[in-house]
Amino acid sequence: MKIQVKLFATLRLNLGVAGLDIELEQPVTMLRLLELASIQLESDIIPELIEDGKIMVGTILLINGHNVLHAEKLETLITEECVVSVFPPNGGG
Amino acid sequence: MSYQGKILRVNLATKEIKTEELSQDLAKMYIGGRGLGTKIFSDEVDPKVDALSSENKLIFATGALTSTIAPTGGRYMVITKSPLSGTIASSNSGGFFGHKLKSTGHDVLIFEDKAEIACYLYIDEEKVELRDATHLWGKDSHETTDILMEEVGEKTAKVACIGPSGENLSFISGIMNDKNRAAGRSGVGAVMGSKMLKAIIVSGKHKTIIDDQTAFRDAVKKKVKILKENGITGQGLPALGTKVLDNIINSIGAYPTRNFQKAQFESVDEVSGEALVEKGYLIKNVACYACPIACGRLVQLPQGKTGEGPEYEPGWAFGALCEVSDLNTISQANFMCNELGLDSISAGVTIATAMELYDKGYIKKEELDKGPELNFGNAEAILYYIRKMALKEGIGAKLALGSYRLAESYGHPEVSMTVKKMEIPAYDPRGVQGHGLGYATNNRGGCHVRCYMISPEVLGAPEKLDPQSLEGKPEWVKIFQDLTAVIDSSGLCLFTSFALGAPDYAELLNNATGFDYTVDEMMQAGERIWNLERQFNLKAGLTVDDDTLPKRLLEDPIPSGPNKGHVHRLGELLPHYYEIRGWSKNGIPSDEKLKELSL
Ligand code: SF4
Numbered sequence: 226m227k228i229q230v231k232l233f234a235t236l237r238l239n240l241g242v243a244g245l246d247i248e249l250e251q252p253v254t255m256l257r258l259l260e261l262a263s264i265q266l267e268s269d270i271i272p273e274l275i276e277d278g279k280i281m282v283g284t285i286l287l288i289n290g291h292n293v294l295h296a297e298k299l300e301t302l303i304t305e306e307c308v309v310s311v312f313p314p315n316g317g318g
Numbered sequence: 319m320s321y322q323g324k325i326l327r328v329n330l331a332t333k334e335i336k337t338e339e340l341s342q343d344l345a346k347m348y349i350g351g352r353g354l355g356t357k358i359f360s361d362e363v364d365p366k367v368d369a370l371s372s373e374n375k376l377i378f379a380t381g382a383l384t385s386t387i388a389p390t391g392g393r394y395m396v397i398t399k400s401p402l403s404g405t406i407a408s409s410n411s412g413g414f415f416g417h418k419l420k421s422t423g424h425d426v427l428i429f430e431d432k433a434e435i436a437c438y439l440y441i442d443e444e445k446v447e448l449r450d451a452t453h454l455w456g457k458d459s460h461e462t463t464d465i466l467m468e469e470v471g472e473k474t475a476k477v478a479c480i481g482p483s484g485e486n487l488s489f490i491s492g493i494m495n496d497k498n499r500a501a502g503r504s505g506v507g508a509v510m511g512s513k514m515l516k517a518i519i520v521s522g523k524h525k526t527i528i529d530d531q532t533a534f535r536d537a538v539k540k541k542v543k544i545l546k547e548n549g550i551t552g553q554g555l556p557a558l559g560t561k562v563l564d565n566i567i568n569s570i571g572a573y574p575t576r577n578f579q580k581a582q583f584e585s586v587d588e589v590s591g592e593a594l595v596e597k598g599y600l601i602k603n604v605a606c607y608a609c610p611i612a613c614g615r616l617v618q619l620p621q622g623k624t625g626e627g628p629e630y631e632p633g634w635a636f637g638a639l640c641e642v643s644d645l646n647t648i649s650q651a652n653f654m655c656n657e658l659g660l661d662s663i664s665a666g667v668t669i670a671t672a673m674e675l676y677d678k679g680y681i682k683k684e685e686l687d688k689g690p691e692l693n694f695g696n697a698e699a700i701l702y703y704i705r706k707m708a709l710k711e712g713i714g715a716k717l718a719l720g721s722y723r724l725a726e727s728y729g730h731p732e733v734s735m736t737v738k739k740m741e742i743p744a745y746d747p748r749g750v751q752g753h754g755l756g757y758a759t760n761n762r763g764g765c766h767v768r769c770y771m772i773s774p775e776v777l778g779a780p781e782k783l784d785p786q787s788l789e790g791k792p793e794w795v796k797i798f799q800d801l802t803a804v805i806d807s808s809g810l811c812l813f814t815s816f817a818l819g820a821p822d823y824a825e826l827l828n829n830a831t832g833f834d835y836t837v838d839e840m841m842q843a844g845e846r847i848w849n850l851e852r853q854f855n856l857k858a859g860l861t862v863d864d865d866t867l868p869k870r871l872l873e874d875p876i877p878s879g880p881n882k883g884h885v886h887r888l889g890e891l892l893p894h895y896y897e898i899r900g901w902s903k904n905g906i907p908s909d910e911k912l913k914e915l916s917l
């Protein structure tokens with residue numbers, strides 16, 4: 226299955242990449258997906274998003290628009306084709 | 319004592335100018351800025367007054383921490399009765415004007431009555447003069463500022479003024495300061511225009527005195543460190559400004575599109591904060607007085623024009639809400655609003671309303687008088703009708719009164735996305751339930767900065783709440799409303815609250831003012847301010863029926879995206895909100911509550 230990963234804000238601007246597709250043969254957790262994305266990007270994006278094993282305040286990780294903080298957080302399983310949106314800590318209004 | 323201790327009262331009809339003492343008791347009870355200004359205003363003005371009559375007053379109030387070294391301590395508040403909503407209006411702005419106003423040696427400026435011919439007020443630490451402004455009438459905010467700066471010849475002076483839309487009494491006109499900063503909302507520009515007051519220029523060097531400089535400096539250092547280390551205030555806002563939100567709010571499916579008929583915009587990538595950088599428009603970020611965050615954007619467009627913005631809200635209003643995907647036009651629209659002195663949120667929402675009225679055949683082509691068609695997506699129409707709106711030409715006369723009165727004039731008020739007749743900003747309440755309750759109960763109508771529930775419901779600060787859950791939301795809304803009243807009264811920027819909490823504000827306030835607020839007492843001052851505003855509105859004739867949202871948001875489910883099928887569940891939230899506020903079922907503060915708050 227194909228997972229479309231979209232990168233935003235400083236992640237996107239610093240890496241110069243708006244996103245990537247990841248092919249999965251079996252379900253993975255959100256954390257594993259971020260590791261796979263880091264490998265494919267040849268740049269570790271995890272320190273920008275996660276601290277001490279926890280999603281940083283302000284980091285937003287969405288599966289089809291739904292925040293994984295209201296599911297199983299970094300352990301949320303990605304089981305089917307979807308769009309994953311990744312925002313480092315941001316804000317404003 | 320971080321107050322100057324002085325109020326300046328200017329009667330525009332008699333030209334009498336008086337200085338009065340600021341009561342320390344009032345300062346402690348209402349902190350400053352929004353709170354103190356509202357207290358003075360509601361003591362002096364009949365809530366039933368016509369907002370554009372000479373009986374209305376116009377107050378500029380600086381906060382307890384304005385013009386100190388507290389992070390973001392440069393803000394001021396404009397308090398008056400709103401011609402748009404008929405509610406209390408208090409409109410906040412940053413830049414450097416607030417700092418300079420307090421440096422003249424005054425905390426508060428009160429304008430009474432109306433001038434016969436256009437005038438402006440000059441203030442420095444030695445003199446206060448009302449001067450002729452006939453040569454400035456008709457000029458935009460940038461021209462006015464340039465002319466006044468040259469006339470006065472003091473490089474560090476700062477100007478607040480209205481543009482043509484305020485002169486023409488547009489209900490959606492604001493007051494501009496430092497050229498591009500706006501006390502934008504509630505139509506405060508029209509009140510200034512009705513008084514024939516074109517501008518205020520301030521120049522002063524009075525320092526704000528702090529009793530315990532060392533303790534205050536230490537407290538400030540700690541807070542700046544927190545702001546710098548926080549991901550939102552230390553990285554996100556400086557890098558992308560508020561426009562970082564386009565993609566966030568679109569991704570969660572709460573990005574109002576096509577006048578709230580959809581909640582996601584296909585072309586978001588063309589208009590987002592990231593696009594502003596990738597297209598090379600962004601030159602650098604800019605900061606208001608004493609701000610370590612610096613969320614402002616200095617932008618240069620392909621044809622060479624430079625200016626500030628667009629911020630998230632106007633970018634969205636002229637973009638997704640009108641289905642316009644040309645970032646160049648959107649940025650120009652924002653520049654035009656700043657120059658013409660229009661509230662860029664209300665202007666965009668009003669044009670989107672006109673587009674839906676046109677789309678549905680309620681506005682006829684003949685009425686456009688050979689102007690561009692008001693089709694969704696028509697970028698040319700945006701720039702054309704902004705000018706018409708500011709100058710009140712042709713259909714612009716109807717647009718200038720805002721979305722609600724426009725839609726009502728065609729017999730279709732349901733097309734207007736407003737609360738208490740003020741245009742709703744860039745978050746669809748059907749996707750963020752607490753934020754929607756904040757809109758419905760807002761003391762000045764459709765506004766996002768009196769209760770920014772997006773912070774917990776979307777951004778996860780201080781903790782992440784499920785945006786669709788109702789549990790605990792009325793309690794959160796009350797805390798956010800009361801805390802925001804404190805921040806607005808302190809003279810700090812709301813954006814500090816992404817990183818700072820109530821104890822941080824209490825520490826700053828206590829060290830600066832010499833008061834000894836406990837956190838609870840400070841929060842109670844916020845609650846007092848909220849209830850005072852509520853009392854004003856009730857006396858002005860607003861009722862429980864005004865605490866609502868447009869029918870579309872309560873009854874029509876979001877058609878697609880992550881929030882597909884959701885409506886706003888206001889009916890399930892409002893009774894509990896009234897209860898925890900200590901208000902009756904009809905939203906009226908109980909006698910016990912008023913007594914508890916010494917109101
Ligand atoms: S965060 Fe932005 S709006 Fe607030 S004071 Fe700083 S620059 Fe001004």
